[in-house]
Amino acid sequence: MKALLAIIHRDLLLVMRRKSEVLTALFFFVVVTSLFPLGIGADAALLRKIAPGVLWVAALLSTLLGLHRMFAADYQDGSLEQLVLSPQPLALLVTGKIIAHWIVCGLPLVLLAPIIGIQFDLDAGSLYVLMGTLLLGTPVLSLLGSIGAALTLGVRGGSVLLSLLILPLFIPVLIFGAGAVYAHSVGLDTSGHFSLLGALLILALAFVPWVSTAAVKIAIE
Amino acid sequence: MKALLAIIHRDLLLVMRRKSEVLTALFFFVVVTSLFPLGIGADAALLRKIAPGVLWVAALLSTLLGLHRMFAADYQDGSLEQLVLSPQPLALLVTGKIIAHWIVCGLPLVLLAPIIGIQFDLDAGSLYVLMGTLLLGTPVLSLLGSIGAALTLGVRGGSVLLSLLILPLFIPVLIFGAGAVYAHSVGLDTSGHFSLLGALLILALAFVPWVSTAAVKIAIE
Amino acid sequence: MSQINHFSNHRLINWFKLSSPSTFYPVAGKLIPFFWVLTFLFGAVGLWVSFFVAPVDAVQGQGYRIIFIHVPASWMSMFVYLVMAAWAGLGLVFNARLSAMMAQALAPIGAWMAFLSLWTGAFWGKPMWGTWWVWDARLTSELILLFLYLGFIALRASIDDPRRADKASAILALVGVVNVPIIYFSVKWWNTLHQGASVSLTKSPAMAQTMLWGMLLMALCFWMYTIAVTLMRVRAIILEREAHADWVRQSIEVKS
Amino acid sequence: MWNSPSEFFAMGGYALYVWSSFGICALVLILEPLFVRARFRAVIRRLKQQQLAEQFDKEISK
Amino acid sequence: MFEGLNLTVSSGECLHVRGENGVGKTSLLRLLTGLSKPEAGEILWGGLSINKDVSSYHRELLFLGHRDALKEDLTALENLQLYAALDDIHLPDEKALSTLWHFGLRGREHLPVSCLSAGQKRRVLMARMLTRQAKLWILDEPFNALDVHAVQALQDLIAEHVEFGGLVVLTSHQEVMLPHVRVLDL
Amino acid sequence: MFEGLNLTVSSGECLHVRGENGVGKTSLLRLLTGLSKPEAGEILWGGLSINKDVSSYHRELLFLGHRDALKEDLTALENLQLYAALDDIHLPDEKALSTLWHFGLRGREHLPVSCLSAGQKRRVLMARMLTRQAKLWILDEPFNALDVHAVQALQDLIAEHVEFGGLVVLTSHQEVMLPHVRVLDL
Ligand code: HEM
Ligand SMILES: Nc1ncnc2c1ncn2[C@@H]1O[C@H](COP(=O)(O)OP(=O)(O)OP(=O)(O)O)[C@@H](O)[C@H]1O
Numbered sequence A, B: 001m002k003a004l005l006a007i008i009h010r011d012l013l014l015v016m017r018r019k020s021e022v023l024t025a026l027f028f029f030v031v032v033t034s035l036f037p038l039g040i041g042a043d044a045a046l047l048r049k050i051a052p053g054v055l056w057v058a059a060l061l062s063t064l065l066g067l068h069r070m071f072a073a074d075y076q077d078g079s080l081e082q083l084v085l086s087p088q089p090l091a092l093l094v095t096g097k098i099i100a101h102w103i104v105c106g107l108p109l110v111l112l113a114p115i116i117g118i119q120f121d122l123d124a125g126s127l128y129v130l131m132g133t134l135l136l137g138t139p140v141l142s143l144l145g146s147i148g149a150a151l152t153l154g155v156r157g158g159s160v161l162l163s164l165l166i167l168p169l170f171i172p173v174l175i176f177g178a179g180a181v182y183a184h185s186v187g188l189d190t191s192g193h194f195s196l197l198g199a200l201l202i203l204a205l206a207f208v209p210w211v212s213t214a215a216v217k218i219a220i221e
Numbered sequence C: 001m002s003q004i005n006h007f008s009n010h011r012l013i014n015w016f017k018l019s020s021p022s023t024f025y026p027v028a029g030k031l032i033p034f035f036w037v038l039t040f041l042f043g044a045v046g047l048w049v050s051f052f053v054a055p056v057d058a059v060q061g062q063g064y065r066i067i068f069i070h071v072p073a074s075w076m077s078m079f080v081y082l083v084m085a086a087w088a089g090l091g092l093v094f095n096a097r098l099s100a101m102m103a104q105a106l107a108p109i110g111a112w113m114a115f116l117s118l119w120t121g122a123f124w125g126k127p128m129w130g131t132w133w134v135w136d137a138r139l140t141s142e143l144i145l146l147f148l149y150l151g152f153i154a155l156r157a158s159i160d161d162p163r164r165a166d167k168a169s170a171i172l173a174l175v176g177v178v179n180v181p182i183i184y185f186s187v188k189w190w191n192t193l194h195q196g197a198s199v200s201l202t203k204s205p206a207m208a209q210t211m212l213w214g215m216l217l218m219a220l221c222f223w224m225y226t227i228a229v230t231l232m233r234v235r236a237i238i239l240e241r242e243a244h245a246d247w248v249r250q251s252i253e254v255k256s
Numbered sequence D: 001m002w003n004s005p006s007e008f009f010a011m012g013g014y015a016l017y018v019w020s021s022f023g024i025c026a027l028v029l030i031l032e033p034l035f036v037r038a039r040f041r042a043v044i045r046r047l048k049q050q051q052l053a054e055q056f057d058k059e060i061s062k
Numbered sequence E, F: 001m002f003e004g005l006n007l008t009v010s011s012g013e014c015l016h017v018r019g020e021n022g023v024g025k026t027s028l029l030r031l032l033t034g035l036s037k038p039e040a041g042e043i044l045w046g047g048l049s050i051n052k053d054v055s056s057y058h059r060e061l062l063f064l065g066h067r068d069a070l071k072e073d074l075t076a077l078e079n080l081q082l083y084a085a086l087d088d089i090h091l092p093d094e095k096a097l098s099t100l101w102h103f104g105l106r107g108r109e110h111l112p113v114s115c116l117s118a119g120q121k122r123r124v125l126m127a128r129m130l131t132r133q134a135k136l137w138i139l140d141e142p143f144n145a146l147d148v149h150a151v152q153a154l155q156d157l158i159a160e161h162v163e164f165g166g167l168v169v170l171t172s173h174q175e176v177m178l179p180h181v182r183v184l185d186l
C-alpha cells in the first residue's frame, strides 16, 4: 500500500514538474470538441444531436494522447527496469501508474465535460448522465490503455501503433457511454447502460493490472 | 538537391524498416472516422451531413499523431545535431523531412478518403472535391506541423503540447477544406475555397521551412 | 540468440514430439496436398450447387448468390480469430514456439477473410439496401475484427525480437478475444433505436434446402483452404525463424 | 435453369455485384497461396546462398 | 550464448566480468538480475532459484545498468528519496543530503538532474548505492564517465561493501584496483 | 562559464581537454562546433569566425558527442552510407564494407544497430570517422565503452590523423597515449 502511494506520488510529481502537462490533455479535449462546430457548421439542432458522440470520441482521443507516456519515459531512461527490480510486486506499481494516469488524464475530463456540453446546448439532465458515464468510463479507458502502452514499449512509432491496437478495445465503452446520453435525451431509461459500464469497470479492474504487468515484463526482457 | 533526396530517402527508409508505420497513420484515420458513427448512431442523412467535418478533423488528428516523430527521434539519438553540423544548408534538410512526412502521413489520406467517404454515403462529386481539398490541404498541415514539432523538441510531454500549439494553426485549413465539400454538396461554387487553400499552401511553402529551421537550431542549442 | 534456440530445441524433442518445429515441418508438408484436394473438391461441388442447383430467391433475384461466399468468409473470419487466439495463448503459457508460429501464420488469412466478408457484404448491400455501407452492429463488428487482425499483424511486425513479438502479440490476441463477444452482442443494446434498412434472408419464407447445402459446401471449401494456406505459411515461418538450426540446413529442400 | 451463357453472365441484372464479389474473392484466394509460395522460395534461396557462402569460407580456410 | 558457464560467487567477493565489446557481458548481468530469463540453466541465490521468491531476491539486489534510470525533471534529492520509498527504505532528509554531499554534489542537490553533467549523474547513482542497503550489487560499467576522484571514491565504496560481506559483480574495460577481486574473462 | 580562455590549436596537433565531472568539457566542445553560441568572445577557424561561413566550416568538421547518433533501425552499413550521402562524400559499397570490417564488425554489417552492443556501436562511429575526411575532429569521451583493442585502434586512428596534419580536440578521463598531445586542464 505504501508502495502504491509512493508510485502515484512519484508520477504526479513528475507531471507537476512540467506544469503544462496537467492541462494539455484537458486542452486537447476542449480543442477537439471545438473543431467540430468549425468543420460541421453551427446548426444548433444538429450539434445537439451529435454532442454525445463527439464528446465521447474526444474523451477517447485525449486519453489516447497521453497514454504512450504511461510507461515509455520510464522505459527509455531505465527506470522501468528499476521498478521491475524493486522488492514491491510489480502489479501494484503498474496499478499505481494507471491510477496516476487517470488522475491526470481522466478525472479532469469528467469535471470539464459539463462546460463543453453546455456549448453543445445539452440540457441539465443530459449533462449529469454525461458526467456519470465519463466517471465510470474513463477509468476503463486508462486501464485498457495501459495494456496497449505496455505492449508498444520500445517499439519505434509506438504511439501510433498504440492507437491502432487500443481504439478497437475502447469501442464498447464508447458505445455504452454515448448510448446512455443519447438514450436519456430521447427519454429512455439509462440504468442498463450504467450497469454495463460498471461491469466493464469491475472486470477491467480485476484483470487488466495483471495483463499489463505481464506485458511490461515482456517488454523489459 | 542531392542532399534533399538523400534526406527523403533516409526518412522513408526508416519508415519502411518498420513496415507497420506506413500504414498506421492511415489506420488511425480509418478508425477515428469509424468511431463517429458508433458514437453518434447510424442515421444516414445525419452522417452525410457531418461527413466533411468528421473526415477533415480525422485528417487533422492523424497528421498530428505522427508529427511528433518528425524530429523527435533524431533529436533523442543525437542525429539531429549531426544534421545541423552537416555541410548542407539546414533549411534544405528540414524541407526534406517535411516532404517525407507528407509522403508517409498525408498522401495516403488523400488516396484513402474516397473509400471512407463512401461509408458516409457521399456522392461522387463530393468525393472529388474532398480529395482535391485534401491534396492541397495536407501538405499545409505537414508544413505547419513541422514548426510545432521543432518547437516542442526535447520538451517532455512534447507530443501533447505540440497538438495544443498546432491545432489552432490548422483551423483555417479545416474551415476551407470542410467548407468546400459542404459548399459542393449544397450546390455552391467551390473555386473560392480552392484558391484560398492554394494560397495557404504557397505561403506555407515559402516561409515555413525557414521558421522550422530556426526552431530546430534553438532546440539544439 | 537463435543459437540458443536450437540447443534447447534438441532437448525438447523428447518431451513434445509434434510441438517441435523440426518434426512438425515435414508432417505439415505432407498434409498440404491433402487439404488442397479437399478444397478443390468442396469448391467444385459447392460452386456447382451455388450457380446451377440453388433456385432464384424470390425477393432478391440472382443477386443473393453472393451469399455463397459472403457467409463462409464471415464465418471463417471469426473462427480463425478464435483459433489464432487459442494458439497464441498456448504459446504464451507453455512457451511453445510452434504455437506462436501457428498464430502468426493464421493472422493474415484471417484478415483476408474479414476483408472478403466486408467486400462481398458491401457489394451485396448496394443492390439490396441501396448503399454500400450502413453502421449496423454486425457490419461494424466485422470491421473491428479486421482492425484487431491488423493490430496483431502490425504489432508483430514492429517488434524485432521474434520471441518478444510472440509474447506481446499473444497478449493482444487474448485481450481481443474478450472484445469479440462484447462487440458481437452489442447488437442488443445498440442500434435498437435506429436500425438501418436490412433485408434478411432468414426472415424470407423458406430458405431452400439447396441454398443451405451450397453455403455449407462453400464453407467447407473455405475451411480446408484456410488450413492449407496456413500450413504453407507456417512452413515458411519455421524456415525463417529456425534458419540457424542444424535440421534446417540438412533438410532436403535446402540441400538440393 | 440458365437458358444461355449470356443470361448466366448477366445474373439477372446483378452482374456487377455478383461478379465483382466472386472476382475479388477468387483473386484474393488465388494470389494468397502464390505469395506464400514466393515467400517460401525466397527463404529457401537465402538459406542455400548462406550454405554456399559457408562452404566457400571453409574451402578458403583450408 | 554462454555454454558451460558455471560459477559461484560467495559473500565478501567481487567478480569482475571482462571481455571484448559484444561478448555478452551486459547480457550476462541482465540474466543475473532476472531481467531476462535463461534459455536453459538456472541462477541460484542462497540455494534457491531467483525466480522462486522474486521479491526477497530483489530486496537484496541493486542493479545499475548502462542507463542512469534517473528522472531528468526531478532533483537529485527527489530522485534519491523516491527510490528509497519504492525500495521500502527509511531515508531521512539529512541522511539523503549528506550522502549527496559526500559524492561532491553539494550545491547541486536541488538542481534538476537534466542540468547535471554526465559524471554528476553517475554520482547520484553512487549515492543511491550507499543508501540502498542491498547485499548484492550488479554494476554494468560503473566507471564510465567518472573522473579520477570519482573512480577512486567508487572503488573505495565497493571495497568497503565487499569488506562487510557484500557481493559485487561488475563489468569494466578499465583495471579495477580492489582486494578480493576475481576476474571472469568471457 | 569559461573566462579568459584563449587558446590556439594548429594543424597536426591534438588537444586533450581534461577536468573533473561537470567542469564544462562537453560545454566547451559544443561551443567549438558552433552548436551553442558563446556569451562573449569568438571562435575562429582559419582566421574567420565560425559563424561567418558555416557551411564550409562544417565541411571540415567531425563531431562525436555523448550519444551515438546512429539510427537503431538501420544496419551499420546503411548508417554509414546515409551519413556519407548527407556529408556529400562519395562512398562506394566496398569501401564502406571494408571500413566496417577493419573495425571488427565483419558479419554484423547487415544487423540493425539496435542489435549491437554498446562498444560495437562506438565502432560504427569509428568507421564514420575514417570515411568522413574532415580536418577537425571534435570527440567527446570517445573511449567510453570501448574494450582494450578498440581503444588502441582508435588511438592509432587519431595519431594517424594528426600525423597527416589533422586537428583533434577530445575529452577523456583516461590517459591518452599519443604523440603531439597538448593537455588543457579545465
Ligand atoms: C459490409 C457488409 C456486411 C458485413 C460486414 C457482413 C458481415 C456478416 C457476418 C460477420 C456474418 C456472419 C454472422 C452470422 O452468421 O450471424 C454475416 C452473415 C450473413 N450476412 Fe452479412 N454482412 C454484410 C452485408 C450483408 C448484406 C448486404 C446481406 C444481405 C442483404 C447480408 C446477409 C447475410 C446473411 C444472410 C448472413 C447469414 C446469416 C446466417 O444465416 O447465419 N450481409 N454477414
Ligand atoms: N537485441 C539484440 N538482438 C540480437 N542481438 C543482440 C541484441 N542485443 C545485443 N545483441 C548481441 O549480443 C552480443 C552481446 O551483447 P552485450 O550487450 O551483452 O555485449 P557487451 O559484452 O556488454 O559489450 P560492450 O562491452 O560493447 O557493452 C553482441 O554481439 C550483440 O551484437
Ligand SMILES: Nc1ncnc2c1ncn2[C@@H]1O[C@H](COP(=O)(O)OP(=O)(O)OP(=O)(O)O)[C@@H](O)[C@H]1O
Pocket: E114, E115, E116, E117, E118, E119, E120, E145, E147, F019, F020, F021, F022, F023, F024, F025, F026, F027, F028
Ligand atoms: N542544461 C543545463 N542547464 C544548466 N546547467 C547545466 C546544463 N547542462 C550542464 N550544466 C552544468 O554545466 C556544467 C558543465 O557541464 P558539462 O556537461 O559541460 O560537464 P563535463 O565537463 O562534460 O562533465 P562530465 O565529465 O561529467 O561529462 C555542470 O556543472 C552542469 O551541472
Ligand SMILES: [Mg+2]
Pocket: E025, E026, F117, F118, F119
Ligand atoms: Mg555492455
Ligand SMILES: [Mg+2]
Pocket: E117, E118, E119, F025, F026
Ligand atoms: Mg561531458
